Amino acid sequence: MNFTVLTLFPEMFSALQVGGIVKRSVESHRISIETIDIRDFASDRHRTVDDRPYGGGCGMVMKPEPMAEAIRHAQGKYPEAHTVLLTPQGSLLDHALARELAGFAGLILICGRYEGIDERVCQDFVDEELSIGDYVLTGGELAGMVVIDTVSRLIPGALGNEQSADEDSFSTGLLKHPQYTRPRSFEEAQVPDVLLSGNHEAIRQWRRKASVIRTFLKRPDLLLDQPLTSEDVKYLKRLHQDIEAIIEKHSP
Numbered sequence: 001m002n003f004t005v006l007t008l009f010p011e012m013f014s015a016l017q018v019g020g021i022v023k024r025s026v027e028s029h030r031i032s033i034e035t036i037d038i039r040d041f042a043s044d045r046h047r048t049v050d051d052r053p054y055g056g057g058c059g060m061v062m063k064p065e066p067m068a069e070a071i072r073h074a075q076g077k078y079p080e081a082h083t084v085l086l087t088p089q090g091s092l093l094d095h096a097l098a099r100e101l102a103g104f105a106g107l108i109l110i111c112g113r114y115e116g117i118d119e120r121v122c123q124d125f126v127d128e129e130l131s132i133g134d135y136v137l138t139g140g141e142l143a144g145m146v147v148i149d150t151v152s153r154l155i156p157g158a159l160g161n162e163q164s165a166d167e168d169s170f171s172t173g174l175l176k177h178p179q180y181t182r183p184r185s186f187e188e189a190q191v192p193d194v195l196l197s198g199n200h201e202a203i204r205q206w207r208r209k210a211s212v213i214r215t216f217l218k219r220p221d222l223l224l225d226q227p228l229t230s231e232d233v234k235y236l237k238r239l240h241q242d243i244e245a246i247i248e249k250h251s252p
């Protein structure tokens with residue numbers, strides 16, 4: 001997978017090379033990350049990339065020509081790539097969408113600055129508008145890095161252990177079960193005995209139950225559109241009965 005990033009701040013993306021899975025994936029040629037400085041496509045001697053908004057108002061808008069030329073350049077080099085604009089107006093990124101993005105041969109990520117981008121560029125040069133969440137950033141670069149990070153780890157071979165991507169939160173549609181490592185006793189808090197039992201089936205059940213209950217407590221919305229096993233429903237029913245018993249006990 002090739003990521004081509006269009007930005008006014010290419011140096012920001014060196015942060016991805018500091019360490020971790022993204023760096024390793026670059027080194028093993030599973031992914032490549034190229035940055036294109038949009039300013040290189042400005043045509044005047046001041047290398048202007050912004051201009052005042054038509055209709056007035058404060059702030060500046062990224063002017064269309066350098067943007068369009070930069071996108072054309074990237075699309076010419078990677079004709080198979082999918083062109084994505086990071087914007088607060090985009091569809092919300094989630095794990096399922098990240099999986100879809102991982103299926104493209106390349107992604108061209110457009111990072112805006114100032115107050116935004118001329119609408120005609122968004123309409124004519126972009127395949128998809130994406131948002132990483134309902135909040136405003138000063139630029140699309142951090143959003144672009146989030147996309148590179150989450151998509152990279154879904155490319156086959158990126159994770160040392162092939163299993164781990166399937167066991168992550170959201171892959172199963174549930175939050176991940178609690179995890180523990182040594183020491184067995186830490187400041188009075190113990191590791192659950194079952195995890196030390198060596199009984200793999202008991203451990204699997206404990207983890208699944210912990211996932212289901214944790215998801216119910218922290219993100220009940222996730223349980224609504226997720227396939228649950230009859231075991232899962234049993235865990236929830238038990239919880240439901242316990243809650244009902246408490247309410248009953250304290251009702252007048």
Ligand code: 4H7
Pocket residue numbers: 086087088111112113114115116117130131132133134135136137138139140143
């Ligand atoms: C495109 C258009 C993404 C990119 C407008 C980008 C949040 C996200 C940006 C803007 C982003 C996200 C420019 C609008 C700065 C707001 C103060 C860059 N913000 N901005 N303005 N949620 N900002 O994915």
